[in-house]
Amino acid sequence: MPNQASAPARALEPDTVRRLAQFFPEATPVRIPIRLSRANGNGDGRAASWVPLQETVIEFGTPHEVLFLVRQPLEFADIVLVESKDGSLRAEASVVAVQYHPDRAVVAARFLKYVPNWIVKS
Secondary structure (H helix, E strand, O other), rough: OHHHHHHHHHHHHHHHHHHHOOOOOOOOOEEEEEEOOOOOEEOOOOEEEEEEEEEEEEEEEOOEEEEEEEOOOOOOOOOOEEEEEEOOEEEEEEEEEEEEEEEEEEEEEEOOOOOOOOHHHH
């Protein structure tokens, strides 16, 4: 029975992100596996180091934002490092929206610098 319960939960995850994506008119489904890290700041707004959070999947993207699920807590204005597994995407982004759920959060993060054609590159 536990396997049956976990499959529907996984199937619902893209729908959870899709609900947040409705607030981003340019959002398109992408499904890009990434490594996600959070900035461990030194007080001046820049990352002193990166704390690995988890591997996840960018479910939706726009030219300026990425939307994904996380199991680790993130908050508005947190700085994250988004890295595709193949290395074609490595960009810093700021969390601009969070929807909290019991065991996860849906996050939208906006790139801090322009990332040309990141959807094509990844």
